[in-house]
Amino acid sequence: MKWLLPTPLSEEERQFIEKTAKELDIDSELIALLYRRGIRKEEEMETFLHPSFKDYHDPFLLHDMGRAIERLREALNKDEPILIYGDYDADGMTATSIALEGLESIGANVHYYLPNRFTDGYGPNKEVYKYYIDQGIQLILTVDNGVSGHEAIAYAQERGVDVIVTDHHDLPDELPNAYAIVHPRHPGAQYPFGDLCGAGVALKLVHALTGEFPSDLVDLAAIGTIADLVSLTDENRFIVKSGLAMMNEGHRLGLQILLQQLPRPLEGPMTEQTVAFTIAPRLNALGRLKDPNPAVELLTTFDEERASELAQELEKVNQERMDLVNEASQRAMEMVGQNPKEKILVVYQADFHQGILGIVASRLLEHYQRPVIVLGDDSKGGKIKGSGRSTPSIHLFHLLQKVSDSLLVFGGHAQAAGMTLEKNKLEEFITALEDQMSDRLLEEASQEVDMLLSPDRLTEDFYKNLNRLAPFGSHFPLPLLGLMKTSIHDVKAIGSQKEHLKGKVGPLAFIAFRFGNQEKLLQESEGLNVFGHLGLNYWQGKAQVQLQVKGFERIGKRWVDQRKSKIESSWLHLENTLYVIETTRIKNWLQPKLGNGSFVTSYNELDQVEGQFERVVLLECPLVSFEHRKLSFSMADEIWLIAFRFYHYLERAIPSKEKFASVYRQLKPGQPQAIQDLLDSEQLEMDEDKLRFVLKVFSELNFVILEKDQVTRALHPKAIDLNQSELLQKRIEAAKVERFFAYQPLKTIVSTISIKNEDE
Structure with a gap:
């Protein structure tokens, strides 16, 4: 990973930042961060720091919104049965819940269905449409899907059932023949903000239908917005900030009970991190592995007992998802090895679960920093399905276009894609990918560092100030902090597989997920640059500032113990x-x-x-x-x-002053004595190494005349302190250094x- 340090600011830029910081009453470091991220006018900064309803755009600016509302009102007046057709991810679940509660609030005859990933696939499904139309459904409303559902939508229209599409996904060249298409990026309208998620579009629909902003549904829209990784700018900031405030007030029963079922109780207020790493994964797990429809029931129920049953099921499925991901990731990494030579990694195991391929691919991408495709047999057998993730330097969708002859179906974008192929085409597919990658350079992944700080700056007060820029997410990520030329200590591997590290950098605690295998390397580094996000860790009700490490950069030498x-x-x-x-x-x-x-x-x-x-x-x-x-x-x-x-100077202990004196007393002035006689003396009890050392010190200080095998005590030696002996001092120093x-x-x-x- 290449860490891109912040570029120095000019004197003019620094003056603007200082002035703006005073005007807005906020730390200049935070204004500098906004400035570097492209928010460069004071009024833009004010709006960004204080999102409000004035940032929220008129829902009727969306393409076909007026036409969609007219048709919904007609269905309401005629009591026509309406089907909300959603999606199996967290955005689709929350979008469905918003539409359901909004329509129910005005008395609509409404039903909902979320497609099964394995039996129905993504988007409008003709067989499902047929089933519900046969049951009497007279209007279909899609949420978080629909713009690619040509066949199913054409079928419904042929049966005399109108389809209103509300979606936010990329528009195909040819749109389906739906009654209305409500989409923030539709070329037939000029909606001011194109990055709403499915739940955001559903919120707009309910607003337009009821004539009032649905503040009781904004929590669901916030979950969808965060989970679907759409841009946390413009009106999405208002949606998320308002939604988090509502979640913290505890109005939605299903969410509260879901959080109560967590293995470790949630401490502190709910933030966008709570949604991204606690709520969304549990909703998505249901869609990845099972029938996703119970998630909508959980989000909309008022029955506490039923909510508890559903929350327990979600927790169980999420644990199953985590186990599958961990096992598959470990197996995949064992297959790839430590230092793969391939420029693109393709991993196939017949029994890899289809619902987790994308997560496993993301894990491998993070570990190996090169494009990854993970494949497994589809649930019906006979074909292989896969999911890919890529680095910024390799456009994965374009790469798949080059090898499309090997594929039945593929889709995606620059850094994520899915594909289906026949089993007998696997080797051909891998070879074609490797051929395409052979002459490409893998650019080192890079991340921009927002601020360079010393560990002692990262206090709870600094964290609170930093959080004035929240919510953080896509297009406005958590600030990445750089702690330069530092070192870590009190490092300990944690986790069931010792896969994580915790420790301290200066006075600051840190946690480093999935860095357990680097413990020895980090300990051997002469110095480190440490990069990470600042957060709070709660333990026994107390909050402690903690750095969540995203990477280490070794500086200086590598020391091997x-x-x-x-x-x-x-x-x-x-x-x-x-x-x-x-x-x-x-x-x-x-x-x-x-x-x-x-x-x-x-x-x-x-x-x-x-x-x-x-x-x-x-x-x-x-x-x-x-x-x-x-x-x-x-x-x-x-x-x-x-x-x-x-030389083992520690074991060859330095004789005490008493031992020196004892030897001196055994020597007779002016009379040569054999060293062996001294060794045989019962009064001394000293080994040869120590005795000879004592005699050498005496010789250096002119207390004795030392010959090979005998020693003679001087008749009138000058009184000198033993510590003036250079030989003695060297021995003391050598023992100290050895220790x-x-x-x-x-x-x-x-x-x-x-x-x-x-x-x-």
Whole structure:
């Protein structure tokens, strides 16, 4: 992922931002964010910050709205049975509920039906239309579908049943012969805002039909708007902000009971995040796996017992959906492997559930950052159905057009598509895709960073200020914050599969979903840039500001912790490796073992090394603290920390002052004594290594004359403090350094070295 940092503002732009911030009484950082996102006039910023009913457009500006209302009123006057024909996703469910409650409120004879994904497919279905027309339906109202339903709509018109289409999906070149087509982007009208969702169009219809803004239905419209990822700009901001306010007042029974059934109780107010990640997935799960119609009953019922039954069913189905997605995603990733060479990933498993293919494709796209198509057998057998997701650099629909000879049906847009093919065409399809991708460059995915801040700035007060820009969503996403040149600590893998990470960046808590496999890599990084969204985490009724990490960017070197109690032989034969040691004896031992292109140097000579290496291996534990020497690792990006303690100074404890005194008392002035006699002395009880060290210190301070196997105490030595011994101080320093390298966490060691390098 390429992280695009905010561009610097000119002096003129900064002056405008400061002035506007004072006028609107809001932090200048937030005004700068709006400015960078293209909202550059003070009055536009005022409107954006305070969405209101004045932003809401006249519903009669929509194409055919007047004609649709006339026909609905005629049906109302004649008590004609009306069928609302919806869609199986959250937008279709809420659009159906809005139309149902709106028509029922004025006494209409109304029924509804949401098509089954597996038996009916998407959009108008001729057989379903036939069934309801045979049952006496005299008017069909589509919500969140219809503009591509030529066959079914033509059939209904032939049977003398008018069809009013309300939809928001892309218009085909040829529109169906419906009685009316209400659509925000219809070329026959100039509606001011083209990005309403199906529920938004249904809200407009009820408004036009009743003559009053249906404020009791705006919560449903908000759910559809958020769930369908339409632009959270213009009147959609008013719809969502008003709808969230209504949801927090708790007027809709089904929603309240649905939230009460959650495995973990909802804490804090409902926000657009609650809808996007809690409510919408549960509604969509029903449409993905089962019959979607109970969702409308849940959203519109006043029966508490029935609402509880339906909410339990939704929770059960959603858990089933999550299990299917997790299992399929894991299987798909195992099939693809860690480092795939293919520029497009095509994964087929006969038993992949049709309702989750798109989610699995999104997971793989996020993980591998390249186009993905996930395929499985359709529910009737005989054919393969698939769903694809793509990066911004590859237009998936155009790619499928190039290989359409292998497909029966396909559709979609730049970054998402669906397709159906015969089983015997699978290999041909994959080969054709790979051929088309062979000469294409996969551009690295990028994300724009909105603000660069230090972790200590991200307080609850800052969060509250940031939320003045809410609601966030499509075309106005949550601000992406960048915490630069920082580090993480207290990191812990969580989740049943240890698939997530939590920890802290500075004083700020963070959660990083699906980053569990990067724990070691992140810990080995010398420094990090951390990117994420700010939110609140509730625990036992208390809110804590938390960063939801979207990505890490490693800076500096990669540090690999290889500290062990013994050296593995494979470490000594690495190619193109620079080994760093402290003593000549180790150099002579290591030199014959080196692999091709490898070299040995000492810590003192490290800055004199020329050329580049694949890695630097700090093989021997230093004997001198890094505070006393310059270290440069410019010759490699990867550093292994082995720091093996060849001399074991920690185990060879430094003799106490009492031991020094005890040895001194055993020495006779002016009389040579054999060192072996001292070792055999019961009064000393000291091993040879310690005794010889004590005698070397005495020799350095001229307390004794030391020869190979004997020692003579000086007759009139000058009184000198033992601490003036350079040899003793080096031993103390070496033991201190050994302790540091043996017991300190890698992060502490790296930060010490890095700080030293920066100081230099």
